[in-house]
Amino acid sequence: MTHQLLLLPGDGIGPEIIHEAERVIQTLTRTHGLSVELERGLIGGAAYEAEGDPLPERTLALAKAADAVLFGAVGGPQWDTIARDKRPERGLLRIRAGLDLFANLRPATLAPELAEASSLRPELVAGLDIMIVRELTGGIYFGQPREQAADRAYNTMVYSRAEVERIARRAFEIARLRGRRLCSVDKANVLEVSEFWRETVTAVSADYPDVELSHMYVDNAAMQLVRAPKQFDVIVTGNLFGDVLSDIAAMLTGSIGMLPSASLNEQSRGLYEPVHGSAPDIAGQDKANPLATILSLAMLLRYSLGETTMAEAVEAAVGQVLADGLRTADLHQPGTTPVGTAAMGDAVIRALEKTAH
Template structure:
């Protein structure tokens, strides 16, 4: 790793700028532990870029990302831009375009929970007590979101819409290698999700995954249909370690994993290409309804920075310092509004306060 590491910071819309501000505060504190000089360049993206430049992903922003070692992304979108066509909206015109441009085909989303927040989870306490630490690995650039043809035709009662699910062997192989290599560093266990009893793409998916698994004899591989795993996640999440999913199923599963923790505001994610160039972002959205109120939870954005340190800078030590600081802050009872559990020991804090408390807990 070079002694200089450049991060393109894209705060975006809604609560994005607020939580990103806290994350930069953490980065400035943690930088003294790094062996690398960090250069931060901030760029407009999403709705704010539409308002300023007429484009959700301006050329300046894209070029800035191209000349960076990693992207730290906030959130984009909101009702202000919902009247635009899909391709011009912040979500597809910025985030999906970035994923496609950099060929970010692998999304990694960890799911875990803090025991002092277990009352926020919809899962029964006796299930939560067994604990869970899951990584959902989702293929990002193939599948039904990008298959052609798609569209709408006809008029009146005969109008219809259609999307095409397509997966190539190459697309499946490369996400499989990501999953199996991560599995080697964890519990050496993968659950692959498909619908091979119905879909041809799932039949190919399973065949390719099985074939790749032969190169990793120490990793235990199992398969589950999408309808079964959504039930199993509610019944016994502790049985899973790595869940490997096609694009659409991964979209569903990763959000379900987030919900069983009780708060999507605590979970980060990362998207990689073949060279492990990464885009790091919180799992939640832009939450325009609470934007500007200084009540948003910055933990997911801060943990996205932690993932950046671990995966892009290969610095688990500094990454763990951030995680430890967050745990310590929560253990002391500090909560943003979304994390309140009605415990008498809780102290409600603002977005700014939470960022400062976490920063001060980094030692």
């Protein structure tokens, strides 16, 4: 089967890191039997400069036709003063909405070789492997009514049963692929919407008797993430709580340059991107860490294309280069070998070639 993939390099370091991921895709087609057709599109500041729109209609049409989208980054100081609806970040928000990407997957994993880079003690984080599943299109960020006036402002946190059920089912399915443990995070002791969330997730759990479900209040979950993070396998939570908890989990790994993410719709088509931004200060200097983008590609292979074996091969190749002591600038420590963006891509490809059939 031939898969349709769309590459959206974007701005800043986006073109560099997407280039390295594309080289990995080419290696997989040559050595592991991956069959893909690649398209490219403009998004963000690059799209604004070319077409006056951070998300041209052609790009959105290509995204809707693709099995998955691999995205780099958007933004830069040169666009900070243009009209808000034309700024690069609006392109990303619009493509998420246009594809109905309701499930945001944010893994926080830490190879033993990088344990010293974490702000926590190595024994607390070595071997960390958490998946946070965040509901992305509902909750307080989108709830109506909302208002800002001279002397007050308010937002409303709203979830429908259908919204909670679909994110819960996605989380249970992901838990089945991992350690079969799911922790649902809410604030049910204070918020009615969280009571409703907890009741709905519990009802869905009847369809997944093989997955152990637990519940935790969000304040406790934040504490537990920095006290004993390896107790978690999969966490599912709403938009606001997921926004906060995923950033806490990200810092446990020591470098945001290592973190991939996925945003999926009902059909498991998705947009995959590194968590870090466009880093315009190092763009074009061969300094960016491409590993988060390459790991995002691994997520794409697993969750949208169903190519689990290839996903595991890519992840193993990344693990091998880290074990070999290669580090980009964001990870460099005494005793390791500093490399640039392209050299890190070369190393991943060499490791991947060794696993060819």
